[in-house]
Amino acid sequence: MTESLVNLSIILVSTLLGLALVEVYLHVNGFSYPSLYVMDEVMGHRLRPGAEGWFREEGEAYIKINNDGWRDRPHSKQKSQGTKRIAILGDSYAEALQVPQENTFWSVLEKELNACHAFGNMRAEVMNFGVSGYGTAQELLALQDRVWQYGPDIVVLAFVPGNDVRDNSKVLSLSQPRPYFVRNHGSLILDNSFTESPSYRLKQSGIWSAVGEASDRFRILQFLNLVLNRVNQMRRRSFQQSEGVAGLEPGLDDQVYREPAGTEWEEAWRVTEDLIVNLRDEVISRGARYLLVSLSSGIQVHPNSVIRASFVGNLGVSDLFYPERRLHKLGEREKFDVITLAPQLLDYAENHQAFLHGFKSTRLGHGHWNEEGHRVASQLIGRHFCS
Template sequence: MGQNGASARRWLERVLLALLGTVVGLIVCEGLLLIGGISCPNFYRPDRYTGTALRPGAQGWYRGEGEAYVRINRDGLRDRDHTLAKPAGTIRIALLGDSYAAGFQVSADKTFWSVMESELTKKNVFAGKHIEVLNFGVPGYGTALELLTLQHRVWKYSPDLVLLAFVTGNDVSDNTFALGHEKRTPYFVHRGGRLILDEDYLEWYHSREGAIPKLYYWLLNHSRLLRVFKEASYRIDQAVRLRQQMEVAARSGFQEIGLSDMIYCQPEDALWNEAWDITEELLVQMRDDVRSHGAAFCVVTLSNGIQIHPDRAVREEFMRKLGVADLFYPERRIMDLGTRAGFPVLNLAPALQSYSESKGMYLHGFGAGVGAGHWNIEGNRVAGNMMAE
């Protein structure tokens, strides 16, 4: 018995020593990440209506593309705090969009919506009224999630104008699971001749409820090491998603160009026709919801890097590979829809192309990635000024 007891004590001592070593190792790793300034801040939370949303109060350095200190306000917007009640003498503009609108790549005062607000104020567009832009943009959102955001989050602020920032490069493909491949995202689907919300994403959302998930998110928000691991997992997921998209592109005959570039061509397969049909129906639903609240609705299509590349020869070579005469098919299609459905559309890409070519200036990208990705500081500035004109 004594020999068994001694063996048990030695086993317990080894376990405790291993646990202590693990704890010390984790503390050391956290300290090294702190000293190195590595944090990978968590800006997101699970959300009942949109799958994911920005986390109120989150802040930290974003260095995924460009570099900016990002703060999420108390209501989960990448913006300053706003009162729910609209101040007297104020025109409120609610901006819906994705990562372009969120603008993590630049400081908040350099984003296009901040520039637009400042320019509209300077120009006294609304006859002495104060202009207030509220930014509801969230990275990864498509038209479906922007519609849900409008329905569940925007109206408590009583906006006068709802401005949808539409990114042709991915907003259409983001609106169907067949092209988007995101299980955490709500999608609208055609069933019985109607466009309805498919709530399959709720399985993922409900898996994030309960004590254990809450503990996980608490640790995530307080542990740099866990956030670094999560960032690595996210990058792996993105690589898998990109491979899936490339497979879809290959089946459609676009092996060389890639999935996102199919947006510049008139769709000839069922997947892209469905994606466009859903997108257009969502835009009409958005128009109807805005009108029912007595506000105005406007769509502004932004730009993709290749559309406004300053070198004409680069654009022409890209068009040759695609077999198209220009890169503005999605802009024309959205403009045509606006004409039929009775809402204004502002297409920025043609004007931005002229500007970048005349100045020999890249408006997309940072550092080694210049020419691609999101708008840089100059791109945001020029776009914001154009929107205010």
């Protein structure tokens, strides 16, 4: 064997040994960053069936994605006799990776509806179809493409004003690779050109899928995925700040609290309202019942009135409930039920001096609902059905 081959062998063995040691270290220290998503030609992305692992980015929970690709227990496509099925459409708030599954608002809601006999002798079965990063466009497409297979009797749209309005705009969301609808002479036209993007094609490749599956077994691949996502998040955040679209919290936009006037935000709102109404029409055409539930952001329900007042003053608005008023008016105009949780959650937060968003491991008052936030939200939604 030549000296160069010997040196190459030493380098190779040393590298493999180093990687093995890193893998053992990550295992011993309980590191987990599961690969939860795959690309989808209809919705842009979806949860990966069978994926599981600990999520500790915000809060902590062991995540298991069922074989149909939803964060929920398995549900048969065939509805059991004497069952009233409720489908929850939503984004990361409904996906709720931050808390154990049994503490999510949709899981607690099912227990409450059955305890109050909301549907008489019929058993309530609440099914979660929330996926992180979804806007209303993707939720409509998910309903059409996958959710109707389960035959829901009630469809609940869990709407997050803080990012759903932006996510429905190709301009405001900085052309993230996902499907969009655009208004054209009073109609919504689907733009699914994301399927032609290089990033989509790369992530649809067999190699990318193989790496995703291999990450279930190798922590070092999960660590590399974490680093890659961190870099992308920092780059996106930096770009949003340079474009003036970043909000108080990463992933949310402060502009939604302002009444838009002839801006891109007004167009985003109009597309959003059209999508909400189209979703209502889709549900009614199937003989099901429709309910829009508007969720909250951390600053809207922050228990410290001084912090809220400072934010309101800096933003130059009278309060943080413009989205809720607009959604209520839309419901009145289009004749569908709307529950706006933010004002009610604020009352609870102030009366109990409770943080409903955030975690001690990250930052209280920011981010997604914690377990108390999910619990109180489920109670407020439950009143709509139990009263």
